[in-house]
Amino acid sequence: MSSPAPKSPEQSDKSRKYDRQIRLWGEHGQSLLESSTICLLNATALGCEVLKSLVLPGIGGFTIVDGNVVTEDDLGINFFLDASFLGQSKARACMQLLQELNTDVNGDFVDESVDWILSNRPAFFDTFDVVIASNLNEKALWGLSDRLWEANIPFIYCRSLGFFGSIRLQIKEHCVIESHPDNRQYDLRLEQPFPALQKHFESTEITSKVPWLLVLNKFLQVWRQKYGGHFPANYKQKSELKEMIRAAMTADEENYEEAIKAVNTALGGGNVPSSIKSIFQDNACTNLNKQSSPFWIITKALKEFVENDNNGLLPLPGVLPDMTADTEPYITLQNIYRQQALHDADNVYRKCQKYLKELGLPEDTISEKTVRLFCKEAAGLAVLRGTKISDENAKSSNILSFVDDLEIQGTLAEHYVALRAYERFVSECGNVPGECYVENDVKELKTVASKMLSDWGVHASISDDLIHEICRYGGSEIHSISAFIGGCVAQEVIKIVTKQYKPIDNTFLYNAITSETTTFKL
Structure with missing residues (x-):
């Protein structure tokens, strides 16, 4: 019998435990999640469902605030309570059972009402990364909204009432570097190749073993010579380029097939989209001060790089799609892109250091690693500014x-x-x-x-x-509705604390009777 395979030294027990979610938001996102603390106001079925979906992926800690005791009505709708807790603190009971889901997570509770906390300990909320509340009356909701807005703490108010549910996100400003767009375009810089890439194009012979990028570039140049140096810009022109590549095929050449498929998506990389132009024009970018966040300092450096050093183009991300090719030519091409991406990021980093010095801020306020990630994701940057619930x-x-x-x-x-x-x-x-x-x-x-x-x-x-x-x-919750809304709320919390993906902006409504949803901004 063979001995069991040794444990991989590259993956810790924690990495194996959270492997699936780390594939979504990376080790750095998981680290932010594990260092975050959440406050839940009112241990309703909805509130517990939110915490369940945060405890399982490993939120750092949570505190439940609820001054009520467990009643018979609670047992029918809240899966985190049973008859043994009747008459006892609801906050304590829910905290204990939720914490059992993941021993890595720290749980706490406070046996007080939201109104009492607001009146007697308003600074209580200042230590949390996000505050979540459900089942509030209007007066408490307005007071909590004002307090958390003043403290600049993200606040999510959610409802689960019968077959209806809603989520309202209150956040002053939320800057996203890794927005993970659905239709991500690879920036291949074919229209304006940088010197190392141009040299590689000129010195590499086109065979069936090279990456399709080189095949596409070859025929792109032929097409431009035919049409006065212009690039194909519409469907008809791109179709003609495809036919040109197909006519040159002498056999079943996969890289040629891939080049044909890539014609519609391989061009246009590096241009600054309108959403990024608006961020460059934002007052927070143009007028830095000592209170400016690292996001805006890097954005200012990025803007300077684009406008003064890079012919109006964004930094090269340095990421290539998969290509059918021999290993050596693909790795060579990959290294060319990576080296240029590092060069661009280093340029932006030096500009960041210049701004930090001008502002009198420490040099280590912004790391090289952060700038490299910023440059890699530059095309998808997003800034959300919310409104106050009150x-x-x-x-x-x-x-x-x-x-x-x-x-x-x-x-x-x-x-x-x-x-x-x-x-x-x-x-x-x-x-x-x-x-x-x-x-x-x-x-x-x-x-x-x-x-x-x-x-x-x-x-x-x-x-x-x-x-x-x-x-x-009569104010009752239906557990399936609470579970659905709770999962949605937890998803928004994870977006906020990991600073990845775009959260809702800023209201979500759900009607389970008609299976209808909508989002809108108030």
């Missing part, structure tokens, strides 16, 4: 544009208003609509919703069916 309390142009239609009935705009009215009802009446008397609360909730719309200057109404549906739920 500003929705006043007449807002964003809200008006969302519910501007005189007939909002039957749309998710109607559900947004109904959920807002639900929270105002709880604040004004002191109980959940439908908790005791459904029919009486239907009339009161409709009055609250009508007044809210009137305050916004919107001449519309909420359907009686939706008002009755809200009251019929």
Whole structure:
């Protein structure tokens, strides 16, 4: 019998444990996740589902704030509670059971209400990376929104009510380097080859064993000679280039086939997209100060590099797609791109050091590794600036544009208003609509919703069916809805703490009755 294979020295136990997610956000993303702490306000079924989806991938720590005890109603909707916890602290019980999912995660709890924390310990929230809340009345929501906005702490408010769910992200500014675009274009620089690449093109013989990039470049030059130095710019011209390559094939040559397939996607790399131009023009980029984040300092250096040193092109990422070729010519080509990418990144890094010196900031504020990643991902940079939840309390142009239609009935705009009215009802009446008397609360909730719309200057109404549906739920959660919304919220938290992928901007609504979702910005 053969001996078992030895453990790979390159992969730790933790790397094996989190292997699948590390493939999504890398070791550096996992490190950020493991160093983050989250605060959950109210241990509802939704809140526990959010934490479950953060504890399993290894969030650094979490604290549950809830002043209630476990009741019979909790047992029917929250899978993280059982009868043995009846009458005990809900925060403690949920913390204990959630922590069992992953011993790497630190859990804590506070047996106090959100209102008490806001009134007596407002600085309590300042140590967390993200605060998540559910099941708040309007007064507590506005107070929490103001406090977290002032402290510049990302805040996610989520709801799960019957068959309806929502997520609202409040964040002042969120800068993303690794946005992971769905349709990523490789930057091959065929239109403007850098000197090392041009030399390689000129000195390499085209055979069936070289990467398709060289094949495409050869015929691209032939096409340009025919058409006065221009590059193919439309479908017809690119089709003609494809036919030119196909006509030159003498056998079943895979690199020629790959070159034909790549014609539509291999051109145009390195150009600055409009989204990046707007970031370059942002006031935070043009006017640096001592409080500027590393993101904006690197962006300023990147802008200078593009405009003054690189003919208006972004730094070369240095990444090549897979190509059918012999190993040696492919690795040679790969090294040429990598060396140029390092050269560009080093140029940007030197400019960063210049700005740090001008601002009187330490040299180690920005590392070479960070700049190299920044340059590699330069085409997909993103900046999100949010709005404050409490500003929705006043007449807002964003809200008006969302519910501007005189007939909002039957749309998710109607559900947004109904959920807002639900929270105002709880604040004004002191109980959940439908908790005791459904029919009486239907009339009161409709009055609250009508007044809210009137305050916004919107001449519309909420359907009686939706008002009755809200009251019929009596504030209850359906676990499948809470699980779905909880997974979505956890996904947004991971985006924020790893600074990868673009989070929602800034509101998400879900109607499980019609399986309808929408996102919009308030």
